[in-house]
Each structure stands twice: as C-alpha cells, then as structure tokens.
Amino acid sequence: MTPPRVRFAPSPTGYLHVGGARTALFNWLFARHTGGTLVLRIEDTDRERSTDAHTQVILDGLGWLGLDWDEGPIFQGTLAERHRADALRLLAEGKAYRDYLTADELAVAREAATAAGETFRFDRTRLALPAAEVARREAAGAPYAVRFAVPDAEIAWDDAVHGRISWQGRDLDDFIILRSDGSAIYNLAVVSDDAAMAITHVIRGDDHISNTPKQIALYRALGYDVPIFAHVPVILGQDGKKLSKRHGATAIGDYQDMGILAAAMRNFLALLGWSPGNDDEILPEAELIARFGLDQIQSKPAVFDTTKLEWMNGQYLSSLPADELVAPVLRELTRLGVSTRAERVAPIIEVVKARARTVTMVAEAVRVRMPGVEIIREPKGDALAAKMGERFGKNLRLATENLEPIPEEGWTAPELERDLLALAEARGLKLGDLMQPIRVALTGGTVSEPVHELLAVVGRGESLRRIAAAIAAPG
C-alpha cells in the first residue's frame, strides 16, 4: 500500500484558530503515524481577506506547536490556471453549463422565492433564460458563470469518523464552479488541487461535510480518484457555542502568551476529540504518533476546557527538566522587563516549576527570587504578620541570628534545613512559626517551595537583606 498523502489547507484570512490547529495536528499525526506525506497549502484565493501577515501567523503557530510539513507551503493563488482548465473541461464535456444570469437577477429570484415562503433552489429548467436571450447575451459577449450540472443520483461515502453519509444529488443545487470573472469557486479549486496533489485522505473540519457531496460529484465528473474523507467535529466554547473570540483566547498564539507549553497544548488538543482508547492522559509526542488513528476520533463536538489545559500544562511543567523550560521562561521574563541569563534562571526554575501551572507563573516566581527586585506584599502575608504580632519580628530576628553566621559556601539547601530545624528544636518553636515569617519576608506571600530551598535560591545576601527589611517594616 502506498503511503498516504494528506494536507492542511488554512485560509490566511485570520489567525490560526485552535480548531484549525487541531485539524493540522490530526493531519500531522496521521502522516507521521503512517509514514505518509503532509502538504501545506495556503488557500489564499479570497484576495479581499487574505494577507501575508496572516500567512506568517499561521506558519509561526504551526512552528510553535512543532508541526512540520513535507511539501509546501503551496499558495493556491498560483494554481488558478489549472482550476480554470478543469472547469472548462467540464463545460466542454457537457457536465457543466454557462449561466448568463447576472448576480443581481439571481438575487431577485432568490428573494422572490423566500418571500413566497419557498425554499430557493437553482432550477436548471425554470430559472434558465430563454434560448433567444441566451443567444443574445452570448452574441453581446456578456459574462457568464459556469454551473456544474449535479447528477440526480445518490452520492455517498464512508467517512472515516462518521461512517456512511449519504446525499441525494437532487438535494444539491447546480452550484457555480467558475465565477463570471473566470476565477474558480472553492469547491472546484479544492478538488482540482487535492487531485493534482494526489491527496489520499482529506482530514478537515466537520463544517465541510455538506461540501463533500458536491466535491465527490466533481471528482467523478473530472475522472479523479475520490479520496477518503475524515470530518473532525468542531470545538465549542464553555457555553456550547462554536468557539469564537467571545470566549476569550482562540488563537493559538494566545495560549503561547498565556504561558502554555507547546508540548502541553499538543497533548491537550490531541485529546480533544481523539482518544487513545484507554485512560492515558499524558501522552508525549512519540506516544501520540504511535497511537494515533482516524477511527478513534470522536464524532461529536468537544468543549474546550481551559482549566484542564492548565492542569495538563502544570503536569508538563513539573515533569520537564528545567533546561527545557529556560527558553520559554526567558521569553516571558523579557516581557516582564527582566533581562538575565540562562545559568541564573535554571536553578530557580528547578525549585519553582512544580508549583506553577503556566510559564507566566514560573517567570513571575523567578523574577521575585532575583536580587534587588521589589517584593509585592500579598494580603495573606500581611494577615500572617498581623496574626503573629510580636512573634513575627521576634522569630525573624532569631532566624537572622542563626543564619548570619553561615558563610556563603555553607548557604545550601541541606545546610540551611539542618540549621533551621536545629533552631526550632532548641527554641521549642513550631516549625510553621519559624518558616512562614521567613517565607513572607522573602516573597511577600505565604506560598513557596520549602523555606530552606527558597533561602538557597535567593542567596545569602539578598535573603538577609529581605529579612532585615521585614523586621524593620512589620505588617
């Protein structure tokens, strides 16, 4: 069996939507799983709305997700001649016909039908102009559109995700394949391209189901092999409506900005509408590729759950080595206006990553642990100081007395832990009463990694300075 050829064909009329990204991911997983070829085709035939900037955003988004392609990007705009030739061939073979009706005349007919409470249908016999009028317009060189004569027969296919889907040709209008300006309409262009590119599996959004019978009719009329279709359901927002800007982040770039890791995004998107068949949730790239299959794609739409995405991101944050997080964290720190180096940041990431759900949270935690930065006092930190009253400052002074003698070389997590534990023991202090004030002094808040690790990562000088400041300016 020859390896499959699939394609991802976005329109550069906007950013890369999560739905589009998932379609791309499914195509990519299928290609990688089967050893097939993924073609990237940019469908830029809508000249009004297509822009190079959008194309770039889409390419960037795919790159961020780690999705690569084997052929392309091919710009559909450059293929117009072949589209036209296919349409003209259909015309020559009598499988399509000229329609001299102008767009305005068509609109009038449509309105009339709607006003009469009827369903508007393009009726070949009823709407067609009288022969004399056709001849007159033809002689005058009037522009015409080309309509495909849909055969009155059953059009059915075995969809890889939905099973058998069947339509009656008579339920389809004779649709236009060539505009009066000579350019091809989407349905024809897609068929022409997919056939020319020898695409074997069309994996695309559910919203194309109703285009499929038209396209199959076109494949048949043109004598091309009909590919296998796999229609992937749409992604919905929390309210069950199609995911849109109203729901907040929908562009793939938004998630990058939110501090989502590409690996987590990929994993999450894969599980949205696809299942490996068992209870596994965390599936690294290789696993995804190994287990992916069209038949495990869900046939109903899925609601996008940002909370679960963040949970998954937290899982990746915890398990990924700090080294792999340095780049995204550095990127985020730059956005926060902090410039630093990888060597400084890596050890801090190591101790804070387990507690974070997003790269943004990691970056913020890293920032707070760097010398000379301003500490933002959190309400909980103040509340603790207030609750402890005098003991807050007293315990901090006690801690200082014990920590100050520790030399720079001894300022390590194990050493500090031993020292702090001994102090609490000696003074009969509850561990929390000793540790929490230090935590508040160093971070402003009540949550962090274990205090000895925190002290180690912040460093001797900065730690002592922050504790002193907290003693001087209590809650």
Next chain:
RNA sequence: GGCGCUAUCGUCUAGAGGCCUAGGACACAGCCCUCUCAAGGCUGGAACACGGGUUCGAAUCCCGUUAGCGCUACCA
C-alpha cells in the same frame, strides 16, 4: 423551511450486545502527607436525552421524538 451531522458525569472521554449496580481524567468536597502551597495518595458526590422496538439480554443495533450544531453564496 430543506438537507445533513451529533447525543455517556458540569467538562474531556472509555465502552464496538452480556466483563457496566457504567471505568478514567479535569473541576468540586473530605481525609492523608506537610513549615505553606503545589505534587502525590485515599475517599465521596456526579452521566448512558426521551419514547418505542429487536434480543434470553442493550449505553451499545433499528425507528421515532426532542435538543444542539453545520450547510443551504459568483465566501473559504
């Protein structure tokens, strides 16, 4: 309106006639661990849209109803 698609916990899903008094994950609640918070562990509440069939037996097959969504362009 017509045509088509879909229907398991709040959400993502497992389930391809008996293994289902329906399993897992997120979220939620409680407990454990613990200097805090995460993580982790344990426990709990929570679903087969409805109605008919078929069958010894149905979440699983068929039909209908309801609901949601998509298309119905000289957009893609």
